[in-house]
Amino acid sequence: MRLLRRAGQGVNKGLLITDVRLVDERSDFRGDLYIKGGLIRAVGVNLRIPGANVLSGEGRTLLPAFVDLHAHFRDPGYPEKEGIGSGSAAAVHGGYTTVAVMANTAPVCDRPEVALYMRVEAEKAGLIELYAMGAITRGLAGEELSDMEALAPHVWAFSDDGFGVQRTDMILRAFQRAATLGRPIAEHSEYLGIDDPALAEELMVNRDTFLSRRIGAALHVEHVSSAGSVKLIAAAKRAGTRVTCEVTPHHLCLEPGYTVNPPLVTEKTRDRLIVALASGEIDAVATDHAPHTAVDKNRGAPGISGIETAFSLLYTQLVRSGRLDLPTLVRAMATRPAQILGLNKGSLGIGRDGDVVLVEEGEEFTVTTDWLLSRGKNTPLLGERLRGRVWATVHRGEVVYLDGKLRGKVVG
Ligand SMILES: [Zn+2]
Numbered sequence: 001m002r003l004l005r006r007a008g009q010g011v012n013k014g015l016l017i018t019d020v021r022l023v024d025e026r027s028d029f030r031g032d033l034y035i036k037g038g039l040i041r042a043v044g045v046n047l048r049i050p051g052a053n054v055l056s057g058e059g060r061t062l063l064p065a066f067v068d069l070h071a072h073f074r075d076p077g078y079p080e081k082e083g084i085g086s087g088s089a090a091a092v093h094g095g096y097t098t099v100a101v102m103a104n105t106a107p108v109c110d111r112p113e114v115a116l117y118m119r120v121e122a123e124k125a126g127l128i129e130l131y132a133m134g135a136i137t138r139g140l141a142g143e144e145l146s147d148m149e150a151l152a153p154h155v156w157a158f159s160d161d162g163f164g165v166q167r168t169d170m171i172l173r174a175f176q177r178a179a180t181l182g183r184p185i186a187e188h189s190e191y192l193g194i195d196d197p198a199l200a201e202e203l204m205v206n207r208d209t210f211l212s213r214r215i216g217a218a219l220h221v222e223h224v225s226s227a228g229s230v231k232l233i234a235a236a237k238r239a240g241t242r243v244t245c246e247v248t249p250h251h252l253c254l255e256p257g258y259t260v261n262p263p264l265v266t267e268k269t270r271d272r273l274i275v276a277l278a279s280g281e282i283d284a285v286a287t288d289h290a291p292h293t294a295v296d297k298n299r300g301a302p303g304i305s306g307i308e309t310a311f312s313l314l315y316t317q318l319v320r321s322g323r324l325d326l327p328t329l330v331r332a333m334a335t336r337p338a339q340i341l342g343l344n345k346g347s348l349g350i351g352r353d354g355d356v357v358l359v360e361e362g363e364e365f366t367v368t369t370d371w372l373l374s375r376g377k378n379t380p381l382l383g384e385r386l387r388g389r390v391w392a393t394v395h396r397g398e399v400v401y402l403d404g405k406l407r408g409k410v411v412g
Contacts, residue, residue, distance in 0.1 A: 013051040014041065015397045020057035020358065024064050024348040025331040033062060035354030038396035043348060055399065057358055060391055063330050064346050065097040065355035067337035069186075069246055070161070070222055070286035071307055073099075073130075076117060077106025082291040082375050084121035087307075088128045090289070090374035092393040092401040094308040095357035097128050098338070098345060102161045103135040110135035110146035115154035127400045127407065131341060133186060136160045136174045142167060145174060152181040156341055159186035161222060164204050166192060172211060179217035184244075184340075186220040189229070190262065197262050198226035198269075205229045209236035209243055220340065221245035223288050225262040227272040234281045244340050246286035247273050249310045253317045258380040260290075261302040277332055278324055284337045285314065285329075291376020305376030309367055311359065313381065315388030354397040363389040373406070 014036030021030055022043065034042040034049050042049070073087035082090075091099050101118060103109035109118070115132035122130035134155035135146045142165055148158060158178055164187060165171040171185070178185050189204035190197075205221055209232055212219035221233060224245045236243045248260075252273055256264040265273075276282040287310045290303025306313075311333065318324040338346030345353045364387050369377040393401040400407050 013053065014049065015055060015354070015394065015399070016047060016049045016052040017055045017057055017062060017356070017358070017394075018047070020060055020062040022062050022348055023326050023330060025327050025335045027348065028327060033348065033356065035356075035394070035397035038354050040348060040350055040352050040354050043350060055392070060358045061361050062348070063095075063357050063359065064334040064338075064348055064352070065357045065393060065395065066095045066311060066333040067098040067341060067343065067345060068096050068287050068289070068307060069100050069220070069284055069337045069340060071099050071101050071289040072104065072291065072303070073101045073118070074291060075105065075121065076114065080293050080375070081296065084118060084130070085125040086373065086375050087289070087291070088122060088125040088130075089406055090305075090308050090372070092127045092395070092406070093373045093390065095311050095359065095390040095393055096307060097355040097393060097395040097400070098131070098341070098343065099128055099307075100131040100133055100156060100341065103133050103159060104140060104162045108135050108139050109133065109155070110138050110140075110151070112150050112154045115151065119154070128395065131156045133157055133159045133161065136165055136185065137170060142170060145170065145177065148174070148177045148181060152183055155183065157184040157186045157220060159188065159222070161186065161188045164188050164190040164192070168207065171208065172215070175211050175215040175217040179215050184218035184220045185212070186222055188222050198228055201226050201262060202228040202232060205232045209233065209241055212236070212243055213239065213241040216242075218242040218244075223248050223251065223262060223286070224273070224282060225251045225265055225269070227269055230272060230276045230281055234276075244283045244336075246284045247277060247282045248288045249285060249306060249313050250304050252277065252285075253313050254380060258304065259300060259302045260304055274318060274323055278328055280331075283332070284340065285310065285332045286337070289374070290378075291374050292378045293375075294377065297378040303378065304380070305372065305374045305378050308372055308374060309379060309381050309386065311390060312365075312386040312388040315359070315361070316386045320387060354394060356394045357390060358392040360389045360391050362387060365389050
């Protein structure tokens with residue numbers, strides 16, 4: 001690696017990243033950062049660490065690595081769409097070192113073996129930390145609860161993502177068990193059979209915030225896409241409900257005209273979602289990375305392969321336009337999702353995990369199928385020029401992606 005100088009004699013002397021603009025939720029200054037033993041050990045100006053491996057940032061911007069609360073890696077079941085290896089590669093290409101993956105695999109992640117398989121495959125790929133989501137209902141069929149007790153030690157939350165849990169008796173019992181197990185319910189809020197997508201979402205958000213407060217179980221609302229949902233969630237938070245929520249980059253940035261679920265929204269709604277993200281009413285950005293083959297996409301499969309473009313899209317559209325400042329984007333992409341997952345990540349504080357990303361704020365690049373490491377090339381951004389290129393991704397002090405190279409392997 002061109003800029004990575006190994007000065008030690010095979011001894012791990014840590015990684016010193018020099019000459020960067022360091023930005024997290026609370027700070028913004030020029031300096032250096034030192035990681036050793038997987039943790040951030042020093043942050044300052046002109047750090048000198050004898051024997052450390054040095055990565056010169058050459059004026060680039062260093063942020064806490066991103067944490068994705070919502071992605072689909074399609075393995076087991078649909079390796080032609082994505083694998084855990086290709087999904088991990090796409091993640092670090094997008095600046096993510098931590099990804100929560102949804103249960104709509106085949107078999108469904110409704111038993112511990114599936115969650116364990118995903119974890120082991122991610123460890124083999126060796127790029128990211130993967131957190132599985134467990135299904136709320138068996139086979140995501142909505143008819144019978146999964147064995148939530150057996151799943152709990154292996155998952156961070158329960159979700160039937162792809163579907164909302166339609167039956168109120170079912171979600172009530174799921175909340176009761178989730179409360180006992182200390183795990184959140186993450187809901188894809190959508191009542192089926194209602195033509196107005198905003199109403200279909202708001203009805204379920206209304207039901208779930210009520211039940212969450214009544215039962216005392218944490219609720220995480222996935223991919224919020226309506227101003228009404230934002231209002232309901234904000235009111236629930238004020239009333240002391242343990243509720244958090246996420247929004248996708250595409251619901252913040254893209255005009256309708258591409259098939260996703262929930263559907264893309266009007267400019268007026270996008271404006272409201274951006275304001276809610278800036279104020280903290282919306283906690284986090286989650287990608288809902290949904291890779292598909294060209295054949296499946298042409299048949300109408302909903303979703304965007306979005307984990308690689310998330311930061312650059314948001315940086316280009318929201319930060320450069322002055323609608324969101326960079327520390328707020330960092331809060332939404334790293335700090336809050338790390339808190340929601342209960343991880344020691346998401347800031348550049350001493351003692352935090354050494355998960356960081358270096359970005360080139362001014363660098364413009366074009367999104368192409370070759371540039372995407374995901375198997376899913378389904379994105380409306382093909383051919384678009386974006387700024388805020390991810391230059392390097394560091395996971396626990398190890399450079400897992402650097403300037404077109406994936407841990408030693410040349411890509412794209
Ligand atoms: Zn969903």
